[in-house]
Amino acid sequence: MAPPETPPPAQAPHALPPHALTRHEPAGPAGPPSAVVLLLHGGKERSTRPVDGRSASWRRAAALQRAVDPRLHAAGAATWLLRYSQRGWNGGASPVADARAALAEVRRVHGPVPVVLLGHSMGARTAVHVADDPSVVGVVGLAPWFPRDEPVAALAGKLLLAAHGRHDRITSYRATERFVDRARGVARRAELRDMGRVGHYLLTRVAAWNDVAASGVLDQLTAGGPDHR
Numbered sequence: 001m002a003p004p005e006t007p008p009p010a011q012a013p014h015a016l017p018p019h020a021l022t023r024h025e026p027a028g029p030a031g032p033p034s035a036v037v038l039l040l041h042g043g044k045e046r047s048t049r050p051v052d053g054r055s056a057s058w059r060r061a062a063a064l065q066r067a068v069d070p071r072l073h074a075a076g077a078a079t080w081l082l083r084y085s086q087r088g089w090n091g092g093a094s095p096v097a098d099a100r101a102a103l104a105e106v107r108r109v110h111g112p113v114p115v116v117l118l119g120h121s122m123g124a125r126t127a128v129h130v131a132d133d134p135s136v137v138g139v140v141g142l143a144p145w146f147p148r149d150e151p152v153a154a155l156a157g158k159l160l161l162a163a164h165g166r167h168d169r170i171t172s173y174r175a176t177e178r179f180v181d182r183a184r185g186v187a188r189r190a191e192l193r194d195m196g197r198v199g200h201y202l203l204t205r206v207a208a209w210n211d212v213a214a215s216g217v218l219d220q221l222t223a224g225g226p227d228h229r
Contacts, residue, residue, distance in 0.1 A: 120141075
């Protein structure tokens with residue numbers, strides 16, 4: 001009988017260009033950050049155009065990063081914003097690979113600190129695909145894009161907070177509600193926050209979006225750790 005085949009080695013995450021990560025580290029004498037919040041911006045269903053500084057999705061996430069920095073830095077957390085290599089989901093391979101590379105870079109720079117993924121729209125979809133990374137304790141998704149039958153397996157033992165407005169015409173509140181219901185079967189905790197009569201682009205009730213982002217992240221960093229279900 002022939003010996004069993006040796007499985008191929010796992011591929012190492014690809015290297016990110018220097019401009020792909022906007023890193024805001026807490027200032028002061030407290031030493032290295034105790035946690036990292038990785039922000040993941042939105043995108044399109046299909047587009048191979050590169051993401052540059054003119055991208056509205058990236059600029060929206062950059063504004064969110066600046067807004068949540070004071071509270072997160074005060075808690076000892078750094079914020080990193082990933083710029084994807086392509087604007088589109090395109091089946092998921094490209095943004096997921098970029099996010100995994102960013103998580104590997106977090107570990108290279110800061111070691112095994114806990115990470116919360118903060119994603120808007122396609123960024124939230126990317127986040128729930130890479131939540132199985134050992135550094136990740138949870139996902140905070142704002143106006144997430146969760147199509148029907150989107151897998152929840154990567155959230156096993158993790159924390160999920162999804163916040164969605166009822167007037168969103170780009171992604172679906174009901175689809176997010178169904179996703180969160182399914183995630184409760186595997187996640188340590190899965191919650192849906194109703195943001196009321198607001199749309200997709202975080203342009204209405206901006207302070208409320210910023211607050212749910214920062215509060216959700218801080219809650220997950222406090223509650224993070226081994227799965228105690």
